[in-house]
Amino acid sequence: MRKYLVITPEVSAPAGLIGETLVANGALYDAVFPVERYASQAPYAYPGLPTIPGDYSGLIVMGGPMSANDGDRYPFLGETMGLIRKFEGAAKPVLGINLCEQIISRTYGGEVYRMETQESGFRTMEVTPEGRADPIFSGLGETVTSFQNHFDAVRGIPGAVKLATGGACPIQAFRLGVRVYATQFHPEATLDLVQGWIRKFGREFTDGEPRLLTDLDRQFREYFPRHRAQCETMVRRWMALAAG
Numbered sequence: 286m287r288k289y290l291v292i293t294p295e296v297s298a299p300a301g302l303i304g305e306t307l308v309a310n311g312a313l314y315d316a317v318f319p320v321e322r323y324a325s326q327a328p329y330a331y332p333g334l335p336t337i338p339g340d341y342s343g344l345i346v347m348g349g350p351m352s353a354n355d356g357d358r359y360p361f362l363g364e365t366m367g368l369i370r371k372f373e374g375a376a377k378p379v380l381g382i383n384l385c386e387q388i389i390s391r392t393y394g395g396e397v398y399r400m401e402t403q404e405s406g407f408r409t410m411e412v413t414p415e416g417r418a419d420p421i422f423s424g425l426g427e428t429v430t431s432f433q434n435h436f437d438a439v440r441g442i443p444g445a446v447k448l449a450t451g452g453a454c455p456i457q458a459f460r461l462g463v464r465v466y467a468t469q470f471h472p473e474a475t476l477d478l479v480q481g482w483i484r485k486f487g488r489e490f491t492d493g494e495p496r497l498l499t500d501l502d503r504q505f506r507e508y509f510p511r512h513r514a515q516c517e518t519m520v521r522r523w524m525a526l527a528a529g
Contacts, residue, residue, distance in 0.1 A: 287342040287527060289314040290335065292365060294349030294384060296321050297481050301473030302513055303345060303382070306520040312342070319361035320349075334364045337371055342527040344372045348383030348471060350486065352437055353390070353397045366392040369465070378464040378526040386459075386467035387437055393461055395442030403493025404453035405434045406500075407508040408470070416448035419460060421522040429458075430511045431470035432479065434490065438469065464526050472516035476505045 289307060291300050291314045299316065300307070307314050315326040322331040338344070346365060356362045365385070369392050372379050381389045387397040409430045416422035422429070429449055438454035442461070449458035449468070458468040479501065482490050491497045 287312045287524070288340065289343050289345060289527075290338075290341040291316045292334065292344070292346045292361075292368075292385075293318050294320060294347065294351065294359075294361065297485050298348050298478065299473075300345065300347060301475050301478050302516045303347075303380075303473040303520055306517045307524070309517075310521055310524060312524065314345070315341075319364075320359070334361060334368060336368070338368075338375045338377050341372075341377070343378040343380070343524070344368065345380045346382065346385035346388060347473065348385065348435075350489075351384065353384060353387035354437075362388060373462065373465055376464065378523055379466065380520075380523050381465075381467040382473060383435060383469060383471055386469050387439055389461065389465060389467045390439035390442050390445075393442055393444070395445065396440050397437050398440065400436055400438050400453055402453060403434070403436050405490070405494035406497060407431070407504045407512070408433050408452040410449045410451035410457045410470070412449050413447050415446050416458070419446070419448055420526070421460075421466060421519055422448045422458065424518045424522055425515050429470075429515055430508050431468075431472050431515065432474035432508075432512065433470050434479075434482070435469060436493075466523060472512070472519060474512070476501070476509070479505075 293299055293316050317324045351359050369379050409428050412422050439456055445459040447456055447459050460466050
């Protein structure tokens, strides 16, 4: 049975729909929380982040409230950058979500910058011509609908193939090489997760989009079915890279 490593920088932002899809397709995953110093595979003695891919079939790194530029405050960011390169070097797939899109950008020489405004709530983005020819994004159709919440964005990543664009930043998803994928949006998001983010982060989370306080239920009723189906397609096709 295949097993994946999921690095979770923020305890309230676990793998969500991504984790559900892994399990539904016959895989297991270990969740490591580097800020809280907890690991599901070793709950009584935190082992730290792995230093090599080992027997993991692939690496997923979730989002968090910190910036990828905050390496001095969060040493796990540098450790994660090194681990991403090791998974790529071992021909094992990598999937970076939100914060980790920015971590991957920095890992390979790109820039992480602060946008003029927060992007939050459901957005529908265009799949680029390169995305429509991509092994994963070609299964999503001409547009992808997903939940957003971020202040930072990426640009200038040498060799990156832009897969989705639109909304507040030009690069919503990209690929590096054959097996390294990154999305600025949150394909893992569920209503329970987002409500938890609002409770925990308050105005920091909602100031840029106050309609989240009044419109969240409607957004999920309207957009969640497509969002969920596209997350499942994306994760299944990403898992196939490990088998190939």
